Amino acid sequence: MNAPTNATQAKERLYAQLATSFKRMNRTMSQNADLWEQMQVDLHSMRTFAGLDAARFMTIASSLNPEEPEVIDAQRSSEEKS
Secondary structure, eight states: OOOOOHHHHHHHHHHHHHHHHHHHHHHHHHHHHHHHHHHHHHHHHHHHHHHHHHHHHHHHHHHHSOOOHHHHHHHHHHHHHO
């Protein structure tokens, strides 16, 4: 069998580097997919929190500022007198 030449050794070294790069890229893509999945979970949690917080705000605002017709009419008549 012939001894490997410098060109053959260089080609094998480059293929080994390429294989290492593909492994690293595959690992990075897997981590990226995991991060995207976690981000989707976080976004869903944020939407839920924002909805609950908005509902709580509207409930408190409606209890602090009742919009009964009598109250509104009283406010309007007192403004008109001023």
